[in-house]
Amino acid sequence: MTRTREQIIDAADQLFYEQGFEHTSFSNIADTVKISRGNFYHHFKTKDDILQAVIDSRLTRTRQMLAQWEQDSATPQARIVAFIDILIRNRAEIMRHGCPVGTLCTELAKLDHGARESANQIMTLFRDWLREQFKAMGCPRDADIKALHLLARTQGVATLAxxxxxxxxxxHExxxxxxxxAQCTPDSNHHRPPRKA
Incomplete structure (x- = not known):
């Protein structure tokens, strides 16, 4: 991949997050990268081509992040905490623009866009990974329920934030x-959200 193509994908990724896919134009991206329209079209013919490249890039980065958590954390609990703590690490961006994964999935669903299934793969990647962590904790029967609960909880927090x-x-959340x-026990029914104080 050429450096210019990488710059276009990175700029589009950030603009799609901040402005939304629908409200980001070729001109917005080209101006951010500071390249001519001709050079731009050499790399991408349509905005949908850029969108797919952005989704592919996000999938790659997400896989790398999950692999890093696997390497850095000795226990599944510690890995899940790393997932939860994304909300703290990225709190400034989340308060301004929401979750980059959730907002893109929601927008593409509203647009009934052909790339919505591709974007949903990122959410599925988190779901599958969390399910495996809960299985490793000794909760094979309700691992997927716990994974979905935690994914839903983090998405809700991002939306309200x-x-x-x-x-x-x-x-607080x-x-x-x-x-x-910490209260999750093997095959327990603790997948329900904790009661508010």
């Missing part, structure tokens, strides 16, 4: 999810 811009809310995880 964007709506209210409240960092204290994010920190992250602590609640950490406590819920």
């Amino acid at each position: 964007q709506a209210f811009g409240d960092e204290a809310f994010i920190r 992250v602590e609640q999810m950490r406590q819920w995880l």
Whole structure:
């Protein structure tokens, strides 16, 4: 992949996140990368081509991140905590623009866009990975339920964090999810959200 192509994908990725796919034009991306339209079209003929490249890039980065968590953390609990803590690490961006995965999936679904299934693969990647971590914790029967619950919880927190811009809310919810995880026992029914204080 050429450096210019990488720059176009990186710029498009950020603009799709900040402005949305529908409201980002070729001109927006070309201006950000500071290249001519002719050079731009040499690499991508349509905005849908760029979208697929962005999704592919996000899938690659997500796989790399999950692999890094596997390498850095000795236990499945610690790996799941790394997933939960994304909300803290990326809180500034989340409060401004929401979750990059969730917002793109939602927008493409509303547009009934052909790439929606490709974008959903990123969410599925998280679901499958979380399910394997819960299985490794000794919860094979309800691993997928726990994975979906945690994925839904983090997406809900990201949505409300964007709506209210409240960092204290994010920190509170992250602590609640950490406590819920600590209470998870093999094949328990603790997949329900913790009660609010």
